Amino acid sequence: MHRLIPIGAALVAALAIPAAAEQTNGQMATDFRLTDASGKTVQLSDFKGKTVVLEWNNPGCPFVQRHYQGNMQKTQAAAKAGGVVWLTINSGAPGKQGHMTGAEAQEWVGAQKATPAHYLLDPRGVVGKGYAAKTTPHMYIIDAAGVLRYQGGIDDKPAARVDEMGSARNHVLAALNEMKAGKPVSVAQSTPYGCSVKYAE
Numbered sequence: 035m036h037r038l039i040p041i042g043a044a045l046v047a048a049l050a051i052p053a054a055a056e057q058t059n060g061q062m063a064t065d066f067r068l069t070d071a072s073g074k075t076v077q078l079s080d081f082k083g084k085t086v087v088l089e090w091n092n093p094g095c096p097f098v099q100r101h102y103q104g105n106m107q108k109t110q111a112a113a114k115a116g117g118v119v120w121l122t123i124n125s126g127a128p129g130k131q132g133h134m135t136g137a138e139a140q141e142w143v144g145a146q147k148a149t150p151a152h153y154l155l156d157p158r159g160v161v162g163k164g165y166a167a168k169t170t171p172h173m174y175i176i177d178a179a180g181v182l183r184y185q186g187g188i189d190d191k192p193a194a195r196v197d198e199m200g201s202a203r204n205h206v207l208a209a210l211n212e213m214k215a216g217k218p219v220s221v222a223q224s225t226p227y228g229c230s231v232k233y234a235e
Contacts, residue, residue, distance in 0.1 A: 056166045057174065059222050063182040066161045068123070070152040071139035076121070083178050085213065086119045087206060089150070089188075090162065090231060092132030092170035093142050097228035101171060101188060102146050103196050109188065109206055110149045116214060122150040125162030127234035132170070133157060159233040169228035173206050177213060184209040186224030 057063055067077040078086065089106070092098055098106075110120050124139065126132035134142065139153045156162055165174065175184035184205065191202035209219045 057182050057185060059182050059185065061182060062180050063174070063176045064164055065180075066164065068154040068156055068161060069136075070154050071134075071136040071143065073136060074152070076152050076154060078121075078176070079180065081119045082180050084117060084119050085178055085210065086121060086176040087113055087210075088165070088174040088176070089120065089122045090167045090170050090172040091122045091124050091153075092126055092229055092232060093134070094131040095170045095229035098170050100193070100196055102148070105204075106171070106188070107146065107148055109204060112207055113210060114149055114151075116210060118210060120150045121152050121154055122148070123154045123156055123161060123167070125156040125159045125167060126232045127157055127159060130232035130234075131229075132232055157234070159231070162231050162233065167226075167231050169226040170231060171228055172226040172231070175206065175209050175213070175219075183213060183219050184222055185226075186221075187226045187228075190224065192225075192227035 063078070065077065065079045067075060070076050113120055122143075124132060124134060126134070134155070136155060139155065143150065143153050154161075171188050173184070173186060173188050174182060177183050186205060188206055189202040189204050203221075205221055205224055208221065212219050
């Protein structure tokens with residue numbers, strides 16, 4: 035069962051999170067529990083004390099495919115080198131574009147040479163809706179205290195082709211570098227772009 039609970043609160047029954055739910059920068063990110071592609075249960079609050087990046091993913095989305103031609107892998111590697119925990123989340127519903135079984139997700143991650151700490155499966159869309167994840171990719175950064183510090187697009191170039199990227203500003207890496215330096219995140223929120231998350235009806 036998927037659960038969404040405030041970090042630090044006692045476990046409660048699964049919540050029916052409305053699609054309009056939002057996460058607010060500067061406030062505690064909502065905790066959640068999901069199963070990863072290998073069948074392991076993963077809870078966000080288990081990583082308290084470390085910075086966490088959330089990446090919404092749909093392998094069938096052209097925007098995701100563009101970033102996985104090297105940009106997303108480089109961003110993951112740089113984050114990992116800085117001690118950041120990277121969680122990739124798939125909220126695609128069964129029968130919808132991008133939905134994968136655990137075995138399919140493991141195969142895809144290997145083929146892409148991606149390095150998330152976990153590839154999490156959210157087929158009911160409970161966590162995606164709880165975070166108001168709108169697109170793939172849609173990125174969130176949570177600091178070591180569990181506070182949301184960034185949400186939005188991975189960069190400032192909403193294009194589906196690599197040759198359209200130009201000199202894109204990687205908002206995720208910029209935010210992580212600023213946080214590591216003890217500075218406020220200069221761009222804490224941006225408009226996410228990509229394919230719509232293929233939630234269950």
